[in-house]
Structure formats: C-alpha cells, structure tokens
Amino acid sequence: MENSTCGPYECLRTIGTGGFSEVKLAKHVETGEVVALKIMKEMSVDLELVRNEISILQDLNHPNIVNLIGWSEEAILTQPDGQEIPVMYIALELATNGDLCDLIILTGRFIEDHARYYFHQMLEGLDHLHSQGISHRDLKPDNMMLDDEFDLKLADFGFSSNQALNETRRGTGGYMAPEIYTGLEYSGPCIDLFAMGVILFSMVAGNPPFRESSLSDPHYNLIRSNRIDTFWHAHSRSREGGLDFFSEDFRHLINGLLSLNPHERPSLAEIREHPWYTATIPTKEEMFEELEKRRQQIEESNNQSEEEVPDTSEGQTLYTHHQVQRSPSNPEEEKKETSIKRRLVEFTKEVAKYTRFYSTYTESELCNTIACFCKDYAKEYKFDDEEYKVTIKFEAELGEVDFQVSILKVDEKKRCIEVIKQSGDKFDFIEAYNKVKKCLGGQANTTLNG
Incomplete structure (x- = not known):
C-alpha cells in the first residue's frame, strides 16, 4: 500500500497543517470524490472544537462557505506501514485554487475595485453565518479559500460560536478585536466586523494595518487615541499619490470597521449602504482573468532562477545526520545507527498552492540544500522519518512562524x-518562503509542464 487510508478515503498527500490537525488531499475509494480531509488524532485533539465545527457546518449551506461533506469521530488511519491510529476526521469541499492571501502577498496588492469584489463575497458568506446566529471568530486571509472559479469561500469554523456574547479568547493575533484582550464579554458578530476591516485593508495595502490591536502596538494605538489621520499618513508614506493612494470612502469604511468601540462599527446592513461598497465591481470574467494572470506570474517567477546552486557539502552532512535514528530501548545499542528509508510522495495537482516550485534535482540533493537553509536560518528543524519533508521553526522580522517543506x-x-504554513502570521510565512525559494533558487529549473 503506497498511501494511507482514513475511513472510506485514500489520503493522497498533505495540503495543510494546524495546531491539532492535518489536512490531506483525499479521494473517496468508491465514488472517486476528491475532498479536503481534516484529520485529528484523538489523543491530541480538543474534542469540543471539533464537535463545534461539525455542529456549525451541518447547518450551513451557502456558495461563499466551504461545505461539509462528511465526518467520523471513530475512524482508523491506516498508514503505509500498516500501523493503525484512531482518529477523527471532517471531509470538506475542496477549494482547488488555494487561499486568497498567498496570491495577494506573492503577486501584489489589489486595486480597490478588485478588493471590493472579494469583500462582497466575504460579506455574503458572513451575513449567512450571522443570520443563523453564528459568528466565525477566526476570520483571516488564511481562511479565505478560492474554488475552481476563483470564488471566495469562508473556511475553518473550529472557533465559531452560536452565542450572542462570548468570553473565551479566540482568534488569530492581528485579526483579533481589542475587546477580546480585556477578558470581558464581547459580541461575536462585532469581532467578525473588526477582522473584516483588517482583511480589507490588507488586500488594498498589501500589508496589515498593525500587528495586533493592543496597547503595545504603535499603529493601533493611533486608532485607540483617536489619531486616525496620523494612522493614514503613516500608511501612505512612500506610496504613489500619498494619502490619495487610499480613496476617501475606503478610509472612512476602514475607520468604522477598526473602531475601538465595537458599537461604532457599521453593521453588515450599513456596510451594504456604504458608498465604497456600492461602487463599481469587476465582472466574474474580469476577476477570473486577473487571478489567472497572477497565478501565471507566480509560476513564471519560480522558473529559471538566476541564483547559483549553493555548495551543499555541509548540508549533506547535516541531512545525513538526520537520516539516522538511535535505539533508546537498549543502552548498549545507543550508538547503533539505522538508516531511515523514506517514501517519496506523489505530487497531485488537484489543489493550487502558490508556495511551491519545481526542480529536476533529486530529493536527496534538495534535502541537502534545505539542511543548509536550516543551519543558517532555522530556530529549530526536524526531518521527517517517513517522507521527504522537514518541519522548520523560523524567526521572521516581526514574529515566529512554523512551516513544513x-x-x-x-x-x-x-x-x-x-512549503506549507503550520502556525504564525501569513506575512511572516511568506518572508520565510521567499528565503527558502532563494536558497533553492539555483535548483528551481523547471515548470510543472516544462
């Protein structure tokens, strides 16, 4: 058996990871349906979060929300070596064009018309949630997925709530509203509105408005202290047109969404009436053409790098060291080394990943170079014993990020x-990805079809 199986699904490869789960590209062995299979090992999972996500998704059906296909709390993950592990899984609709955030960060910001197109879709999905009495509580660009027609779908409902008021600290760093930090009760819909503002700003600016909405953040303190003009001048510095880089209507809407006082944020109904929201949006065909152009831009940038192939002699030693394992069960055999036989996983292109590139170098040569990267940049790293992959902890300019190569x-x-992000900020992850790509640049010498 070459691939692992989980319930009725054959797991093709890993397409995402999280704090307590791994997302596999998987195919139903009888119907052939391809899904995103979120697998949680029972001993390490928060059952409440998983059951909450299933309960929420069961009641949702909307074109801008990822659909639930199936689930099991008592499944068996059978690995290629025959080992069986009890797991839970959730089978979700596959968003074949990846997430919106990677595309924007790697190819540049959106003009306001293009951002408005996706803001409309985000609002429609969120409006359906709120109409069902549900708040998402973890809106962020990572959870803005794109289907085969580049339409947006909200994903990842583990932190969602059907309570009008909440106290638990849920969410992700730079997208959490300031009231979450107080430890007092807060409105779920209001914190979704705040996150919408952060996402919209990031789409148009190409960078987040602040690192987090706390006292320690200088940019958000400009908003907290009612120095909003200074906030905009800070973000307009060095941009073409200065302050006019952002339209007046755009700034007005962002000011409302990022308000310190949650009651001052515009409701979804009020957003629909806002002059920025009601302005011109591109057609579906125009957006499809724009996104295809950006996708092609990424592929071309990954091909025929001018970087030299690095000297990997030291990397070979580092990688070889990670290819051996010692037996702790018998003290007399502590020094005995046994070679690890890794499996080369087959690539499948059913889902787009913008943080990947191609090479004609062997897996061992590539791993040697990755080992060099790890020596120079990684805070921690560990090569997998079963596949040709390495998990890396990287200290970015403004934060720590974990990812897998x-x-x-x-x-x-x-x-x-x-390269797949495991944890940390998306912008920090792209910084790490670009360093990996540069390190392997001289070995990235082919396209998928070339």
Whole structure:
C-alpha cells in the first residue's frame, strides 16, 4: 500500500497543517470524490472544537462557505506501514485554487475595485453565518479559500460560536478585536466586523494595518487615541499619490470597521449602504482573468532562477545526520545507527498552492540544500522519518512562524518543493518562503509542464 487510508478515503498527500490537525488531499475509494480531509488524532485533539465545527457546518449551506461533506469521530488511519491510529476526521469541499492571501502577498496588492469584489463575497458568506446566529471568530486571509472559479469561500469554523456574547479568547493575533484582550464579554458578530476591516485593508495595502490591536502596538494605538489621520499618513508614506493612494470612502469604511468601540462599527446592513461598497465591481470574467494572470506570474517567477546552486557539502552532512535514528530501548545499542528509508510522495495537482516550485534535482540533493537553509536560518528543524519533508521553526522580522517543506515526485525526473504554513502570521510565512525559494533558487529549473 503506497498511501494511507482514513475511513472510506485514500489520503493522497498533505495540503495543510494546524495546531491539532492535518489536512490531506483525499479521494473517496468508491465514488472517486476528491475532498479536503481534516484529520485529528484523538489523543491530541480538543474534542469540543471539533464537535463545534461539525455542529456549525451541518447547518450551513451557502456558495461563499466551504461545505461539509462528511465526518467520523471513530475512524482508523491506516498508514503505509500498516500501523493503525484512531482518529477523527471532517471531509470538506475542496477549494482547488488555494487561499486568497498567498496570491495577494506573492503577486501584489489589489486595486480597490478588485478588493471590493472579494469583500462582497466575504460579506455574503458572513451575513449567512450571522443570520443563523453564528459568528466565525477566526476570520483571516488564511481562511479565505478560492474554488475552481476563483470564488471566495469562508473556511475553518473550529472557533465559531452560536452565542450572542462570548468570553473565551479566540482568534488569530492581528485579526483579533481589542475587546477580546480585556477578558470581558464581547459580541461575536462585532469581532467578525473588526477582522473584516483588517482583511480589507490588507488586500488594498498589501500589508496589515498593525500587528495586533493592543496597547503595545504603535499603529493601533493611533486608532485607540483617536489619531486616525496620523494612522493614514503613516500608511501612505512612500506610496504613489500619498494619502490619495487610499480613496476617501475606503478610509472612512476602514475607520468604522477598526473602531475601538465595537458599537461604532457599521453593521453588515450599513456596510451594504456604504458608498465604497456600492461602487463599481469587476465582472466574474474580469476577476477570473486577473487571478489567472497572477497565478501565471507566480509560476513564471519560480522558473529559471538566476541564483547559483549553493555548495551543499555541509548540508549533506547535516541531512545525513538526520537520516539516522538511535535505539533508546537498549543502552548498549545507543550508538547503533539505522538508516531511515523514506517514501517519496506523489505530487497531485488537484489543489493550487502558490508556495511551491519545481526542480529536476533529486530529493536527496534538495534535502541537502534545505539542511543548509536550516543551519543558517532555522530556530529549530526536524526531518521527517517517513517522507521527504522537514518541519522548520523560523524567526521572521516581526514574529515566529512554523512551516513544513515537502519534496514530492512529479515524474521520474521532476520534483515539487511545496512549503506549507503550520502556525504564525501569513506575512511572516511568506518572508520565510521567499528565503527558502532563494536558497533553492539555483535548483528551481523547471515548470510543472516544462
């Protein structure tokens, strides 16, 4: 058996990871349906969060929300070596064009018309949630997925709530509203509005408005202290047109959404009446063309790098060290080294990942170079014992990010290098990804079809 299985699904490869789960590209063995399979090992999972996500998704049906296909609390994950592990899983609709955030960060910000197109879709999905008495509580660009027609779908409902008022600290760093930090009761819908503002700003500016909405953040303190003009001048510095880089209507809407006082944030109904929201939006065909152009731009930038192939002699030693394991069960055998035989996972292109590129170098040569990268940049790193992948903890300019680099087999001559964020800020992750790509640049010498 080459691939692991989970319930009625064959797991093709990993396409995402989280704090307590791993998302696999999986195919139903009978129907052939391809899904995103979120797998949680029972011993390490917060059952309440998983059951909450299932309960929430069961009641949702909207074109801008990822659909629930199936689930099981008592499944068996059978690994290629025959080992069986009890797990829970959630089978979700597959968003084949990846997440919106990677596309924007890697290809540049959106003009306001294009951002408005996706803001409309975000609002429609959120309006359906709120109409059902549900707040998302973890809105962020990572959870803005794109389907095969580049339409937006809200995902990841583990932190969602059907309570009008909440106290638990849920969410992700830079997208959490200031009232969450107080430890007092807060409105779920109001914190969703705040996160919408952060996401909209990031789409148009190409960078977040602040690191977090707390006293320690200088940019958000400009909003807290009612120095909003200074906030906008700070973000307009060095931009073409200065303050006029952002339209007046855009600034007005963002000011409302990022308000310190949750009751001053505009409701979804009020947003629909806002002059920025009601302005011109592109057609579906125009947006499809724009996104296809950006996707092609990423592929071209990953091909034929001018970087030299690095000297990997030291990396070979580092990687070889990670290829051996010692037996702790018998003290007399502590020094005995046993080679690890890794499996080269097959690449499948059912889902787009913008943080990947291709090479004609072997998996061992690529791993040697990754080992060099780890020596120079990683805070911690660990090569996997079963597959050609490494988990890396990276200290970015403004925060720590964990990610995984996998080597996948495209065909007998080509390999895919895929980088997947595990935790941390998306902008920090892209900083790390670009360093990985630069390090491996001289070995990135082919396209998927080239």
